Amino acid sequence: MSVITLVPHLQIPPDYLNKLLDSFIGREGTDYGEIELSLEEKRDNLKELLVKQEVFIAFDGESESFNLLPRSEVIKLKLERPH
Helix, strand or coil, X not given: CCCEEEECHHHCCHHHHHHHHHHHHHHCCCXXXXXXXXXXXXXXXXXXXHHCCCEEEEEECCCCEXXXXXXXXXXXXXXXXXX
């Protein structure tokens, strides 16, 4: 079973956080909404969700990878949210 640890976004250096969010955005594919957002706008939106604790940065110890999890998934998995 994989061990998932939530990482407080404020503990990640800003440059690394930007790279991590850019990686996540790139994995999510192309935006097909009415308004095309720039990478910076998408990154800023994710940062706002992190601040509001609507999404969390999760580290999977088994695959040694990072991902973003929505609050509902964190609750479902019964993960302890960072303070």
